[in-house]
Amino acid sequence: MRLPIASGVATLAVATTLYPLFDSTTWLWTVVGAILTVTVLGVLADRFNLPLWAMPLASLLGLTLYMTAVFARDEAWLWVIPNWDSVTALAELWNRGFGDIQRFAAPVPDQPGIVALTAVGVGVIAVLVDLFAVRARVAALAGLPLLALFTVPAAVIVEPIAWPSFILAAFGYLVLLVADGRERVSRWGRAVLVRRRPGPGDVTGQRHQGPLRLSGKRIGFAAVALAVLLPTVVPDLAPNPLFGFGVGSGLGRGNNTISIPNPIAGLRGQLTLPEEARVMTYSSADGNPRYLRTWSLDVFDGEAFEMTPPTGRPQDRVDEGPLPPPPGMSGAVPAKSNQLRVQMSPELGKLSFLPLPYPAAQIGIEGDWRADRSTLVVFSHVEYAAGLSYNVVSNEPRPSGRTLDEAGPAPVDIATRYLQLPDSLPESIRDLARRETRTGKTPFQKAVQLQKWFTERGGFTYQLRTEGHSASALEDFLLYSRAGYCEQFAVSMAVLARILDIPARVAIGYTGGTRIGDSTWEVTTRDTHAWPELYFEGAGWLAFEPTPTGAAGQGTGQVPEYTRFTPPSAADSGTETETDTPASTPEEEETAAGTTQRNQGPLDREGAAAPVTVEEETPVLAWIAAGTGVLLLILLIPALIRVLTRTRRLRAVGSRAVVRLWAELDDMLYDYGMSRGPSESSRAMARRLTEKFEFGQEAAGAVARVASATERLMYARDPGTVTVSAEDVETVRKALAASVTRGRRMRATLLPPSTFARFRVMSGRVLDGFDWLESVGARSLTRRLARK
Incomplete structure (x- = not known):
């Protein structure tokens, strides 16, 4: 049973x-x-x-x-x-x-x-x-x-699993193992509880047990304790530790990692909410809406895109200066500066990433917010975005289609990270990418053809209910059903672009929202969106829009201007069939010198260019040193307890001072290896110490006074007023310390045996309680209740 x-x-x-x-x-x-x-x-x-x-x-x-x-x-x-x-x-x-x-x-x-x-x-x-x-x-x-x-x-x-929940689960498993052990023992006869009692040589209530007795329980308790406490002193190399504390858990200031939510799950959840809720409002200096990116997903494992953990050192705080320059963006491409004032909804929840236009150059916000240098994602490990208001200056590239058509190859670091595809990707998807872009001569032409295939030629429809995003679901979406929402479109175009050797990633955030004023826009949960970002040297990362827009699709989505480009045909001899419209009007474009200066670095607080210093990551040795320091602090806990106990005893007054100072003297002897015997009286102990260690007159008188006061308080019929001085105990301590080796003195100070003896007594009492619970079977409990 x-x-x-x-x-x-x-x-x-x-x-x-x-x-x-x-x-x-x-x-x-x-x-x-x-x-x-x-x-x-x-x-x-x-x-x-x-x-x-x-x-x-x-x-x-x-x-x-x-x-x-x-x-x-x-x-x-x-x-x-x-x-x-x-x-x-x-x-x-x-x-x-x-x-x-x-x-x-x-x-x-x-x-x-x-x-x-x-x-x-x-x-x-x-x-x-x-x-x-x-x-x-x-x-x-x-x-x-x-x-x-x-x-x-x-x-x-x-979020990290709460450690009390882990302890409860671990103890549940231990209960099962203990019950199994009791069941096996009961086959040989009735299990008899062996009570542990103090034996000869006990000091400060110490109990002696056999080496094997209760070893299983102690191992179980120790294993659970180590599983919970060890992560607090070992540097964590992962962004999401099992428990919510530790050197590398990301819950304290100064750390460079953060727990990452599941953006895909959040996207799906917000789009399918029964009622739309306000996420934010923002005002734009030029009156135009902006896509606001929150996450950047770069790793495709064959089933879904995931986000590499962002890193943000203290020097990457956005309130310390401008953001790092956007990767791949050069001064040869015109850029337009714009400013947004964002007000986040106070009911947003625990969002630790900021929705921002890409690329953001400077952010005015309170709190510890940091930028990841490779993606310009801005996050915090101690703050939440709910209810915040902030200003953001963006420095948006305005490339023409011809400029992108002539872009050079991506650098090695970009290609290595953003062209990776699993070997298990179906060949049918690879063939599809090449077939639908076979007339494209450059990477940009192929990217535009992919976008038009999704939005015009491919027969795709927008709907929220889908079959997921695994490899088989991706193949079904591209080849058969061709129905899905922004996640499927963004992931599919990013995968197809990588097949064509175009670096690609998936951005998740919000479309521009709905205008509610002359230059003010409201963003709701229905504006949650995913879109691909493709890399072109000189312009950097550019957004594309493969998701159908308008009433039949993502209602507030927009196709970027630079994708409205028709490449020259062979008969044109270099002329375009349609106007290659730049993304900005002549009034919006800036002088070449000013543009070059802006693209060399992010804007400082006055609007001028500011240099960006690339600093190294915190070395692993620093984490090892921090973990070692925490471990040393933990090892000093027994010494701290001993100091606090001694201080409390020495401050006692009246008759309580005699009892506490005698207990202090008893612990002192145990720490220095001179334990008092169970039958040794206080007077005999004082005489032994004086003779054996040749105490001087002052130390001998001090120990005699402490022993005499203790004797009177314990045995006299009318002890009267009994006092003893803390100075006497301190004198005895110095005499004892002088009579032992330096190693013994260090042990008594740093690892006091009396403190560990009390730990053993406490653990023994806990195990006694478990022994008693085990000894009470269901039948014996029923008989006791019946007798009552």
């Missing part, structure tokens, strides 16, 4: 780690019901000795009845017995749950479909844990399904 209950407890403890995936706790009660169903059936199977093969079947049957009663009772017979209608209803509910998972980003609302999927998933985990631990008697392997359950929130959420 003990082992099935422990299996249920372990499953429930690990299931609580799913809490960050939901925005409320109502899902938990449904999950608890599924676990209880499996646990009760496991107890009954144990009680009636069902065969091994019968228990999983009974558990799955019971889980089916439970799911029917909770989610399809109206269609079932007698509200619980499944029939064709109830099975169909459950299947539709699960299918709706899969769709909701695609729509919402964590934390998700408690939609019935999502809750149903969660309950049945946790229930199956409970069946597997019972199968391994109870039926097959391999409790250690039960950790595999529990680990699979634990990895769900670790893989989905971007």
